[in-house]
Amino acid sequence: MLFSDMKQLTIKAEDGLLLSATLFETEAPKALVQIIHGSVEHKERYYEFAQYLCDHNYAVIISDNRGHGASVNTQYPLGFMDGVDQIIADQYVISKYICLLYPEIKLYLFGHSLGSVFARCYLRKHDDQIAKLVLSGTVHYNPFTPLGIMLTKAAIAISGKHAYNKLLRDAVMNNDDLSWLSENKENIEAYKADPLCGFAYPNSSVLTVMQGVQQLKESKHYQFKNNNLHILSISGKGDPVTGGTAGLRKSFRLLQRIGYHNFEQIVFPGMKHEVLNETNRLEVFNSVLYFFEQD
Structure with a gap:
């Protein structure tokens, strides 16, 4: 598939690491969209x-974590992360970059x-930087996370x-059996064949993931x-990954505990984790676009 209006960027993180990013440009965009991958x-x-979003007049930026x-x-x-706060600092740098543009x-x-x-x-720290948030494949809080952090x-x-x-x-992350990833078998095979997917996380990255999940519950921070x-x-x-109906309900409760109250939820039948890569993904794209188009 050919992609137009696309510019490759390197953006310097606070510690000097060059973050690889791609910008999908459009003139006079309705809004800016920043994507964080999994x-x-x-x-x-x-x-x-x-x-798709760019074709509907949204400027989009996505970086490799x-x-x-x-x-x-x-x-x-490849595979190494050293703390969730560093990841968030990187994303804030990306936010500042596109907002300056x-x-x-x-x-x-x-x-x-x-x-x-x-x-x-x-x-x-940065909720005032964004007007809307979309959570896809919404990870739920696991009560065993503190134990996992201790063991890691x-x-x-x-x-x-x-x-x-x-x-x-x-x-x-269980990559031995990928049946949970998608109903789209072609997507699973493409994931398996991709050398930049499915690699192992070392201890520091496992800790980074668990720290992030634990922060979901720390409403006072x-x-x-x-x-x-x-x-x-x-x-x-x-x-x-969402924990089903109960897990999604708990995820919203944690956000409510912080103070957020303006929620919407869509659960797509016949889909698994990677809703953006299912065969009927256009339905998902359209739903996100509709959410963005609302006042």
Whole structure:
């Protein structure tokens, strides 16, 4: 598939890491959309969705999270993350970049899977930077997360940040059986064949994921400056990552505890985790567009 209006960028993070990003440009955009991708994947998997939004007059930016795709160096090789706060700082740098390009234009944030965790962590300090939030494949809070953090810190103390622990790794991402990922078999095969997908997370990255999930529950640490934030959750009916109806309900309760109250939810039948890559994904694209078009 060919993508027009696309510009490749490198944006310097606070610590000097060059974040690889792609900007889908349009003149006089209705709004700006910043996309945060999920675990063990990369930005290119969102190009079709980004082009769709751009075709409807939205400027879109998506970066590879550090340790993913092309946002790597010797200190941050593929798969390595070193704390959730650093990931959020990177995303804030991306926000500032696109908002400088398009001043006075509203910014919407879209996060898929682990990106939905990072997007909610972004709210802690920066909810006043965005007007709308879309959570895709909305990860729910796991009550065993504190135990997981304790065990992962112990593993780091014993074997180091860069070591691998299969038990801990599988606790946050099981790539042995990908049937949960999608109803679209072609999507699963493409994921398996992609060298920038499905790689293993070392201990430090496992801890980063768990820290992000734990922050979902720490409502007192959210500054809560934007009580008008409009939030949409989209997920597949067959997605185990959300925790089902009960898990989605708990996710909304945690947001309500912070103070947010303006929620919408769409659960798509016949879909699993990657709703943007299902065969009938246009239905999902249209639903997100409709949400963005609302006043």
